[in-house]
Amino acid sequence: MPIPLDSPAVDRSLLRDDVYRRLRDAIVDGTFRPGEQLKDGELAEWLGVSRTPVREALLRLGGSGLVVALPGRSTRVSTIEAGAVRDARDVIAAMHQLAVRQATGRLSDDDIERMRNANRRFADAVTAGDIGAALDADDEIHRIPVDALGNHALATVLDQFGPLVRRAERLRFSTDGHTSVELHTQLIDMIAAGDEQGAATVAFQIWHTLPAGDDAGR
Structure with a gap:
């Protein structure tokens, strides 16, 4: 034909x-x-x-x-090397801190409720030991402010270096993810209250709970 x-x-x-x-x-x-x-x-x-x-x-x-x-x-x-994880983690933390600071006040009630729902799914997945589901829910929580901000350059940096950090996060969530549940709750509450500085500080802290020393690659 x-x-x-x-x-x-x-x-x-x-x-x-x-x-x-x-x-x-x-x-x-x-x-x-x-x-x-x-x-x-x-x-x-x-x-x-x-x-x-x-x-x-x-x-x-x-x-x-x-x-x-x-x-x-x-x-x-590549192997999961402490130095590479640390460098990527610091960049990711700075980008999410910026996104949260600038997106606070722009997020709708629906956006905030989506973050709360994602955190509930995250908590359930951590408890059940479902690391894949935990990572998906965690990604949704942090992606909502980024999408609301609409900064293409920031999103590009996250897309480039995020996967390297996710590999290390998979190791962390397999042993302890409950600390992240609490920090997510603080983050969402501060965003809902319009506390952009407090929310930005917690956003930065969340990513720095990820080990970046010699134990990052265990």
Whole structure:
């Protein structure tokens, strides 16, 4: 049959972004373990795509610190190194502090209730030992002020360095997440009260409860 001339082209950027997200999430959730070699041909077959978007995704993952590429040799999932986690954590904390400070007063009652609901799901997931659900709920809590602010540059920084911090958070939530429940509650209450300085301080504190010393990679 003749190729339809009026059909829209496949959005290559969407394919590239989807491949990146799939590989990023597989690293963060532990499907691909630290030190594991990633072969673009095998990944392409797994995802049902060509090697090109896989190679592009691996380059982006290298920029985020999730993989380490050795020229002419191999690409491997990075180990969870204390220094890298500390650096990324400090950047993430500063970005969320800024987002919360500027978004306080802009959030609707519905936004605040969504944060409270997400924190309840977070608490239930921590109690049940469901680390994946805890991370999803935690991400929603912090994403609401970021989305309300609408600062694209800030969101881009979080998207780049957030996954590296999430890997360390997965380790923390597997042993202790109840402290975060309490801090989330303080954060939400301060946002609801319009206390932008108090909310910003708690937002910064939340991310600095994440260990960044030698125990971060255990």
